[in-house]
């Protein structure tokens with residue numbers, strides 16, 4: 001099926017025999033090219049491969065068009081008369097509505113200058129005109145397959161976040177804590193300049209770190225009195241269960257060490273592996289400080305919230321005992337003092 005924009009009429013009769021690849025992916029591809037002949041050639045090839053094709057001459061606002069049609073992939077001519085294809089690609093890749101749609105830029109040459117522009121524009125791939133049929137077919141299929149996988153992972157993420165929220169809601173003890181920890185750990189990650197990917201992992205961990213407590217019975221999780229040694233051992237297992245539950249987040253593998261190690265201690269007296277010093281993954285250390293600080297500065301049924309200063313003093317005491325990384329605690333103290341100063 002072909003959907004034609006800007007009043008262009010295209011027939012779906014083609015002269016190309018189908019490329020044999022299976023399984024065929026049923027998907028919607030948008031072709032944006034101001035040159036009719038070049039566009040028709042690409043459209044014909046895609047139709048033969050079984051794709052639903054939307055075509056445009058690039059004269060209307062590309063971002064709005066892609067946002068409205070939500071194709072599975074965009075083939076975009078790099079040089080357009082009304083707008084720059086590279087700039088249009090950059091916009092697509094930064095807009096929340098379109099950033100996950102793969103974009104392939106079509107260029108007229110394979111010069112180094114083009115390659116750099118393609119990378120800078122955030123395109124997923126590029127093809128050189130005249131297009132090689134097999135190359136076009138393969139790239140389109142691969143990128144759409146990857147998009148499908150990412151969508152599946154997004155759904156997995158949503159399910160895990162929902163479970164984590166339900167687990168958090170089971171006990172009124174830490175209600176709303178995940179969202180608070182996520183905000184704070186993001187700010188601390190930025191303060192430490194750990195990089196965008198690490199920050200995303202920290203934010204994921206904020207939501208998922210205690211998901212493993214789902215396997216711990218209510219009679220233990222909601223117990224008012226002190227836990228028995230057996231019960232304590234069971235609670236400690238939440239980090240391993242959480243790591244196991246989150247295994248399907250394969251594109252976010254950096255979250256798993258944070259979940260597993262967020263109860264380790266600098267002197268090796270923590271769990272589950274008794275790791276010490278720099279053997280504890282750095283992001284797990286960063287996350288742990290925020291998790292503890294949030295617990296100390298939040299109201300709980302059995303205690304009132306400590307002030308920021310009191311919480312820092314408690315964390316300093318724990319550092320003296322050998323439980324926390326002294327240099328990281330120094331940075332955290334400066335971070336909190338700056339936060340408090342900005343509140344005044």
Ligand SMILES: [Fe+2]
Nearest residue numbers: 209210262263
């Ligand atoms: Fe935990």
